[in-house]
Amino acid sequence: MRLLLVEDTTELARWLQKALTQAGFVVDWVADGLAADHLLQSEHYELVVLDLSLPRLDGLEVLARLRKRGQSLPVMLLTARGDLQDRVRGLNQGADDYLSKPFDLVELEARIRALLRRSHGQQSQTQVLGELVLFEQGYFHLQDKPLALTPRESSVLTTLMQRRGRPVSRQQLYEQTFTLADEASLESIELYVHRVRKKLAGSNVAIVTLRGLGYSLECQPCG
Template structure:
């Protein structure tokens, strides 16, 4: 199993590389986020072990960027003892597991093996468009690391749009997803739902675009400071 180890503490990294190699893993080391990004673009890995406290970029930012471009490689985060906030944010951003320092090598190896087993032959439960993440198992939308609170109809509309992110969804098809149990609703009622969704997405890099003649499309845009 090919593992990318993202760790800036060189002694810790060297120890982990030796230990993982002796256990049959194939570890490769990145000492900072920019090196990790380059390696992730150049090769595929079975899993990533990532320390959060990197010198050039926080690990959660690197994780968010990975998921934003559709990289579903399993990620195990190394966190400081008791850092509950980092663990919760990490899981919301698409991390697969976490381990608090100090840790036993045997536990790290067992968690890595389990991550890789779960990832083989199973699609990712996360759908991603820019900074918007949808967990299809928990049915939660996370925008910029925070839970996005939606009404049932808003949720149904956004779920249908993110399932086909960057591609248009026909208006009648979207209407049926949102109002399937309300036969008396007007087809134009979908506009009200989308108007409310657009207001909740304001200020983020996510927008719902009307594609003339084709329907509506969820896409990520660059946000200027």
């Protein structure tokens, strides 16, 4: 598997190139966005590990040009921990995942392999609503931090996220959250909605109750 690493911090880039090569990848490294853009037009890569802060051409512009050309290879963003808006913009422009510096090499390798497994003939399923991100691997981040959810809470939030901005009835949430073997009433779904609401508190994403229709996940406001 041939990867392109785009990182302008020489020490970090050399460390990553060596580690990923030892993990079995063929890794080309460039230190600026313009060089990366040229290589992406002339060479074939399975995946790009892309820093956002780059000389000559920033990472978001590299990503934008890549997607404008119709290239669908997976893109893993590397970002500074505080750059929430850039991460959201990157995901909206077609990035598949991101890691904040500093990060664990084991996690980077695991995420790269997950993206590669999903890349052949599949479109990225990463979804963004305000400060909430649902990755195609099934986990959530809220305000740039992992959001801890129980399996049923995750099911409720995933169902609402996939239909964000549209009403979802209690019956629909119930069917996605419980199985026939579960001894739970329809009203029990309100408990899980309440729990998820509490975990979203303080962000710009909220579960809104729509009388007679159910619930809707909305961003208030969403820029």
